[in-house]
Amino acid sequence: MKTSRALPLLALPAAAVLVLSGCASGDGSGAAGSSSDDGGAIAVVASTNVYGDIAKTVGGDAVDVTSVISDPSQDPHSYEADARTQLAVSRADVVVQNGGGYDEFMHTLLDASGSEAAVVDAVEVSGLDDGHGADDHGSDDHGDEAHADETGEAGAAAGADEHEHDHGEFNEHVFYSLPSMAALATAIADELGAVDAAQADTFTANAEAFGEQIADLEAQAADVEAAHGGESVAYTEPVPGYLFDAMGLVNVTPADFSEAIEQGDDVSPAALNETLKLFSDGSVDLLAYNEQTSSPETEQVEQAATDAGVAIVPVTELLPEGDDYVSWQQSNIDSITAALEK
Numbered sequence: 001m002k003t004s005r006a007l008p009l010l011a012l013p014a015a016a017v018l019v020l021s022g023c024a025s026g027d028g029s030g031a032a033g034s035s036s037d038d039g040g041a042i043a044v045v046a047s048t049n050v051y052g053d054i055a056k057t058v059g060g061d062a063v064d065v066t067s068v069i070s071d072p073s074q075d076p077h078s079y080e081a082d083a084r085t086q087l088a089v090s091r092a093d094v095v096v097q098n099g100g101g102y103d104e105f106m107h108t109l110l111d112a113s114g115s116e117a118a119v120v121d122a123v124e125v126s127g128l129d130d131g132h133g134a135d136d137h138g139s140d141d142h143g144d145e146a147h148a149d150e151t152g153e154a155g156a157a158a159g160a161d162e163h164e165h166d167h168g169e170f171n172e173h174v175f176y177s178l179p180s181m182a183a184l185a186t187a188i189a190d191e192l193g194a195v196d197a198a199q200a201d202t203f204t205a206n207a208e209a210f211g212e213q214i215a216d217l218e219a220q221a222a223d224v225e226a227a228h229g230g231e232s233v234a235y236t237e238p239v240p241g242y243l244f245d246a247m248g249l250v251n252v253t254p255a256d257f258s259e260a261i262e263q264g265d266d267v268s269p270a271a272l273n274e275t276l277k278l279f280s281d282g283s284v285d286l287l288a289y290n291e292q293t294s295s296p297e298t299e300q301v302e303q304a305a306t307d308a309g310v311a312i313v314p315v316t317e318l319l320p321e322g323d324d325y326v327s328w329q330q331s332n333i334d335s336i337t338a339a340l341e342k
Contacts, residue, residue, distance in 0.1 A: 040064075042195050044094045047103040049319045050175045050328075051096040051122065051184075057324065058188045058206045062199050066092075068106070072292070072318045081105060092117040094191045096184075099123035100172035118191045125187045126180035128242075129170045169238075169259055173317065176332075177242035178218050181325065182211040213326045220333050221246040228285075228340045234278055234305075235288035236298040237262045240315045243332060244288075252284060257297075267297045275301055279308040286311045286339040292318065311339035 041064040046052035052067030066088045089095065090113035097106040100123035110119070123129060174180045189207035193200030221243065229248030238258055244251060256271035278284050287305040289298070291314045305312050313335045319328050
């Protein structure tokens, strides 16, 4: 699937790759040099700070988390990997990635470093799209088939209550799917427990506590659905799509517009005009605008919403500074609710 949300990895010098590949362990017990090997913290690498935060919430002081992309103002398209990131991946015990074509750079990092870390793939865990979840690094390196089955069942449950999307293109932004993130926390707890069995119960308890917070957010989303279900909304990109689904909101953005923006393609004049008409006609109640990426077309849409008095809700793909996952999604729910009630 072609997608501009796939965060690119620029090639590292061959010498750097060769040197870093030499750091990888060949004994199947985790990445060589990982601090967990000598009783220290479990080394976790996450593709973004969204997943880094969830891993830290589950692992607590027992984990040392590196988030590859953390700056909420950073345009994902401009991401460039460096030797330090390669080294972190080569030493990781556990890697957490989005999958589904979103963060393909993680595959490149894993391959180049020769990492044998256990990989937790959020799309795979979610069960929201079987065709995009599988990849070479998606299996449990501990060989626990029962765990893989449990993860699949949890993911299927996470996706079971999700509404179908208006358009056929898979929405890989599963970090806006609340039940999927609860399932992800459980999967992370399982992998951390496999690395440090003595603290497995603590990891499980932390994941359950996180799940309880997610359940509260889900209840709030259900309240929004009860009050505003069926109302029409638009977005510049399908970033908040799963949260809109949980609220029973109907996305009416022309597929040709949102898919072109997401893939970095030119927007046809017809698709742009159709999108602008949503606001001049009063067809939508709010616009969700991805703050991390913009283009002349999205700026035109934002201006059209402003001119029409339509509420604009900013959304991001990374945690804003000072937020954790729960507070971030709480803010999103609050902003959407306020916009709908205007």
